Amino acid sequence: MLKEISVRRLTPGMYVSLRNVPWFRHPFLRSSFEIKNREEVREIIAIGRETVLYDPEKSKAEPLKADSRIKVDAATAKSAVSHSRMKFEKASELRARRVKFQRMEENFEKAVVESRVFMSGVMSGEVARCEEAKKTALQMSRVFLEETEMCVSFINASATDDGQEFHSLNVMTLSLMLGADLGYDAESMADLAFGGLMHDIGLLKLPKGLQIKPNRSPAETKMFQEHPRLGVSVLSRMPDISRDVMKIVYQHHEECTGRGYPKGATKAGIIPPARIVAIADTYDRLINTRDPSKAVSPHKALALMFGKYKDRFDPDMLTRFIKILGVYPPGTVCRFTSGDIGVIMSVDPKDLLHPEVILFDPAIPKHEAIIYRLGIDLDIVVESTLRPDELDAEAFNYLNSRTKIQYYPSPCGH
Template structure:
């Protein structure tokens, strides 16, 4: 059979359905009925490529016209993006990078928080059988926290997502994290910070000796149940002796329910007889119990809890420490639901304790998928601020679903990003 005058060669990688090809092979060297045929399917192309030949002859005159048109068509011009499209693509790239960094930082905080919860649960379960080992676990955990707080870098208070675990564990870790941040802000020495951390972690350790029904104070307790509940302090002091804790940590356990006005328990101590670490833990303990009560329906927002403590309870707490606490947490602590000055709704997720008036927030933006929502640093938005705090149920449903305020307010600390001034100084 004569081939067309325009027979050409093509590599097997360039073969297409509709090409008329001629195989320069013996009949036994390929599975096709003829040496010359028009390719009818992708399977035939795969078979041709499996024969081990590099190229084959094809006849354009006997091939489909569509193949010729495709092969002879000029290449499509490469699309050139407009300057606006280039800028938009760059913004998307930066957004992806920021979102990845944001998620990585949160994931690290949540891993560390979960590990701290597990450590507390383990030491609480073995405190009677192995008190010295429980002390060692407590010290190791607090040493890790101290290492994270060491240095001159600024630290953020970070709101976490919903955290699994029992209430005793996350309450103890919450109180420890915030107490140590407050102690650091107050200028406590490293030894006092260590005592504060261990005392805060173990402040409720005596509750392991109470029945479940009286471990968390309830407004409906009888007089007998209140007395039963208050005995957790004495149980904690007894365990502190078995664990051979230092005096500073043991004082926190003994005094974390004392008030500077003498109305606390069990000894009704006045201000001068309460250690500074114990004053800090008493303050933070009350804050966390207001935000995370036994009955979630009675939970206050972080903003409400601070406002209530300042307006109605300030006589119970060290005045200077309460002021320092409010400065550190900010007017709108992490976990607060707020409305911004541009009317949008947001959730405060992080506060830099050195610059608390400009927290970082997640903003409800219907144009941005919830899983891609970026944290907005109000410090970078001079024209944007917080107008008011809200209860979650005051949010429009779309904002409530998007922001998903946490039922439990759980905190950890993370290193703050550098301010522009700090960045310039390092660059110099």
């Protein structure tokens, strides 16, 4: 609970909120923070407000018993101006990250539209559409091969349809991320991309009601489990589909334990690219269920895959997959040690301790929200994870915590 207090009773260790002060009117990068020293107290006084808000629960120090006689001299004013200049220079750098994400969102929306068109075309037997799908997959595979360091990022595309193309694009992206980490060459990456994109094409041969039905009868389950065979049947009408692509489509529901389908193959009988797609497919199905209330957070999904479902997957591939995404994968909504709430936007596999995040800050307009790097721009860490439905409406809308989590590749840039 925030309380109003005289600025002259502030002391280092108190957690203050300047949310009632326009962001451009104070010298601090964030509007809510713990006061570190007496100089920051002076700079708050220099803003010209008689009172500010503070949070007793987050504060490490009690307010002064009485107003202090701290004077705001020329040196303090000069320091505040200097900090303001540094703040706006830093803010410009941080907002450049926002532009990067906006470009990714535009590219993703374009890919969704294209995927919807060529998947429909492949189902209709249109060779030209199949070639377009191959081209899209090839371009995506080259992104991972040509960039020396790639991050997978959480994006908030404006598209609202949650059709098959969303899942297919996620599976392709996540599969390529793992394939690149395993050192796949250009040909293998191209097959992995196309196989990931087309892995569930057979589902489109099934009645829509059966695809989304939560509790299927034994007969319906048997029919549903035919979709890998149906996918191979669809692609067999297309020219120049590689053996590995066919195997990916056919084997992406097989498990290393032999309890998968359609053949019940064990690890030795499942080609490595299909094992990769099986991991990506399971992860995406856990975080993006058709019933949002049953979806788990990305953090929880990895915990389930490494715990309850561990035996299903190639152990080395699963370990690498988890290492690449980090403990808190993109899209994870978190509460931080500062008490702030935010969402993980991007992780660098080579620097997992410093993910990019957006924090809920009503003092900064949503469209100008700053993307920070933990441990570099902000000295805070994750305290716990949250489900999007645990947020209040204001925080939910600010963070764009959608019920669907989409991923897209981007060059890692610091």
